[in-house]
Amino acid sequence: MTIRKMAAKAAVKKAAVKPRRTAVKFAQRPAIRATVKMSAPTNSAVRKNGGFAELPPPSTEPWGSLGKALEGVRILDFTHVQSGPTCTQLLGYMGADCIKVERPGVGDITRGQLRDVKGADSLYFTMLNGNKRSITIDSKHPKGKEILERLIKHCDVLVENFAPGALDRMGLTWDYIHKTNPRMIVASVKGFGPGPYEECKVYENIAQCAGGAASTTGFREGPPLVTGAQIGDSGTGLHLAFGIVTALYQRLRTGRGQRVLCAMQDGVLNLARVKLRDQQRLGHGPLSEYSQYGEGVPFGVAVPRAGNDSGGGQPGWILKCKGWETDPDAYTYFITQAPVWGPICDLIGRPEWKTDPDYATPPARLPRLRHIFNTIEEWTKTKTKFEVMDICNQHDIPVGPILSMKEIGEDQSLRATGTVVEIDHPIRGQYLTVGNPVKMSDSITEVKRAPLLGEHTEQILIEVLGYSAEEYAAIKSSGAVTPSEKKETEAA
Ligand code: COA
Numbered sequence: 152m153t154i155r156k157m158a159a160k161a162a163v164k165k166a167a168v169k170p171r172r173t174a175v176k177f178a179q180r181p182a183i184r185a186t187v188k189m190s191a192p193t194n195s196a197v198r199k200n201g202g203f204a205e206l207p208p209p210s211t212e213p214w215g216s217l218g219k220a221l222e223g224v225r226i227l228d229f230t231h232v233q234s235g236p237t238c239t240q241l242l243g244y245m246g247a248d249c250i251k252v253e254r255p256g257v258g259d260i261t262r263g264q265l266r267d268v269k270g271a272d273s274l275y276f277t278m279l280n281g282n283k284r285s286i287t288i289d290s291k292h293p294k295g296k297e298i299l300e301r302l303i304k305h306c307d308v309l310v311e312n313f314a315p316g317a318l319d320r321m322g323l324t325w326d327y328i329h330k331t332n333p334r335m336i337v338a339s340v341k342g343f344g345p346g347p348y349e350e351c352k353v354y355e356n357i358a359q360c361a362g363g364a365a366s367t368t369g370f371r372e373g374p375p376l377v378t379g380a381q382i383g384d385s386g387t388g389l390h391l392a393f394g395i396v397t398a399l400y401q402r403l404r405t406g407r408g409q410r411v412l413c414a415m416q417d418g419v420l421n422l423a424r425v426k427l428r429d430q431q432r433l434g435h436g437p438l439s440e441y442s443q444y445g446e447g448v449p450f451g452v453a454v455p456r457a458g459n460d461s462g463g464g465q466p467g468w469i470l471k472c473k474g475w476e477t478d479p480d481a482y483t484y485f486i487t488q489a490p491v492w493g494p495i496c497d498l499i500g501r502p503e504w505k506t507d508p509d510y511a512t513p514p515a516r517l518p519r520l521r522h523i524f525n526t527i528e529e530w531t532k533t534k535t536k537f538e539v540m541d542i543c544n545q546h547d548i549p550v551g552p553i554l555s556m557k558e559i560g561e562d563q564s565l566r567a568t569g570t571v572v573e574i575d576h577p578i579r580g581q582y583l584t585v586g587n588p589v590k591m592s593d594s595i596t597e598v599k600r601a602p603l604l605g606e607h608t609e610q611i612l613i614e615v616l617g618y619s620a621e622e623y624a625a626i627k628s629s630g631a632v633t634p635s636e637k638k639e640t641e642a643a
Pocket residue numbers: 231232233234235252253254255288289290291312313314315316317318320321340341342351352353354355384
C-alpha cells in the first residue's frame with residue numbers, strides 16, 4: 152500500500168473514530184450500541200497480529216486530548232460502603248460513566264456514617280464516590296425493576312457488593328441479566344469465594360484476618376494485628392477493577408459479558424502472598440531474615456509475626472528520630488542494604504564495622520541486628536526524620552520517614568501530582584480526597600465531587616434511558632425513585 156493510500160485509510164478510520172467518542176458520551180444509546188462497534192476478531196487473527204488486529208493507526212494528536220481510557224464504558228454501579236465504591240471510583244477516574252443506584256431517601260449507608268459536618272454527606276462517602284452520578288431507584292418496586300432493566304440494557308458493566316444472594320433477591324440473577332444484555336459484565340465483591348463461608352457477610356478486618364494478613368502482622372510477643380491500609384475493602388476493589396477491565400478487553404473478542412468475582416479473602420491473600428511463600432520456606436528451615444532468627448528464638452509451625460522486619464533479604468527496622476518523645480510519628484524506616492553498609496558505618500560513626508568480621512557481612516550481622524539498629528538509632532535520634540532522609544539519600548541508603556496523615560494532607564508534592572486533591576462540595580464546602588494513584592500520559596484524570604443523593608435521577612432517566620418528560624413525571628409519582636412516606640416518617 153502506498154503512503155498516500157495509507158494516509159487516506161487512516162483519515163477514514165480517524166473520522167470514524169472521532170464522532171464515536173462524542174456519540175457515546177452522555178447521549179442515549181441502544182442496548183447494544185451500534186456506535187461502539189466492538190469487532191470480534193478470532194483468536195487466531197489476534198495471535199497472528201500480536202493482539203493488535205483491529206487497532207487504528209497510532210494517533211498523532213496531543214497527549215491527553217483524545218478523551219480518557221474508559222470513555223464510552225457505562226457502569227451500573229450498585230455498590231455501597233467501601234470495597235465496591237473503591238472499584239467504581241477508579242473506573243470513573245479512568246473516564247467510565249458510573250451511574251450509582253441508591254435506595255430512595257436512604258442511599259449508600261456511608262453517606263451518614265462518621266459524619267463530621269451536620270447535614271452533609273460524610274467524608275467516608277464523598278472520598279469513595281467521586282466521578283459518579285447518583286440515581287435513586289427502589290429496586291423492589293415494579294416500576295423500579297422496569298427502570299433497572301433499561302439500565303441493564305444501556306450499561307456495559309454491573310458492579311455490586313451486596314451480601315450474598317441480595318442481587319438475586321432483587322430478581323437480578325445472572326441468567327436474567329445475561330439474557331437481557333448478553334454483553335453485560337457482572338462484577339461482584341463477596342467476603343469469601345465458594346466454600347464453607349460463602350454465605351457470610353464480611354467487613355474489612357474480617358477479610359484481613361481470614362486472608363492471612365492479621366496472623367502475620369504485629370509483634371511476636373503480642374496478638375495478631377490489623378493494618379490501617381484497607382487491604383480487604385479497597386484492595387479487593389482494586390482487584391475487581393482489574394478484573395472488569397480485562398473482561399472488557401476479552402469482550403472485544405467474544406462479544407459477550409461474563410461474571411467477575413473477587414472474594415475479599417482472596418484479595419487479601421494475594422497481597423499477603425509473600426507470607427505463604429515464607430510458610431513453605433519454613434518447611435526447609437528457619438527464616439533467616441526474621442529478627443527472631445538472629446535472636447535465637449525458635450520458630451513454630453506457622454509464619455510468625457515479624458514486627459517491623461523488612462520481610463525481604465535486606466534487614467530493616469523503624470527507628471526513633473529527633474522529637475520522638477513528644478511526636479508519635481518522629482520515626483524513620485531504615486534499611487541496612489548490603490551494598491551501602493560502608494556509608495552506613497561511616498555515617499553512624501562506626502567505620503570499624505566495615506572490616507570487623509562480626510559486622511562486615513550480612514550473615515555475620517544477623518545475630519547482631521538488634522544491637523546494630525540500636526546503634527543506628529542513637530544516630531537517627533539526633534536528626535529529624537526529614538534530615539535522616541536527606542542525609543541518607545545522598546549515600547543511596549534506603550530510608551523513609553513515617554509520615555502522619557496531617558503531613559500527607561499538607562504535602563505540596565502530592566498535591567502537585569494530583570494524588571491529593573482539594574474538591575468543592577455544595578454542602579460541605581472543600582474537602583481533600585485521594586485522586587487517581589495511577590497516572591497515565593494519554594488519559595488525564597479529572598477528579599469530580601461525589602454526587603448528592605439522587606442528584607442525577609432525572610438526567611439519567613431522560614437523557615440516558617430515553618423516558619419522556621411525561622413518563623418521568625409518572626415515574627416520580629409512582630414512588631419508584633422517591634422515598635416512601637413510611638421511610639420519610641421513619642427518617643424524621
Ligand atoms: N432498593 C431497594 N432495596 C435495596 C436497594 C435499593 N436501591 N439497594 C439495596 N437494597 C437492599 C438489598 O436488596 C438488601 O435487601 P435484602 O437483604 O432484603 O434482600 C438490603 O438492601 C441490604 O443489602 P446488604 O448487602 O445485605 O447490606 P448490609 O448492610 O446488611 O450488609 C455488607 C453490608 C457489606 C456486610 C454486605 O453487603 C456484604 O457482605 N457485602 C459483600 C462483602 C463486602 O463488600 N464487604 C465490604 C463492604 S466495604
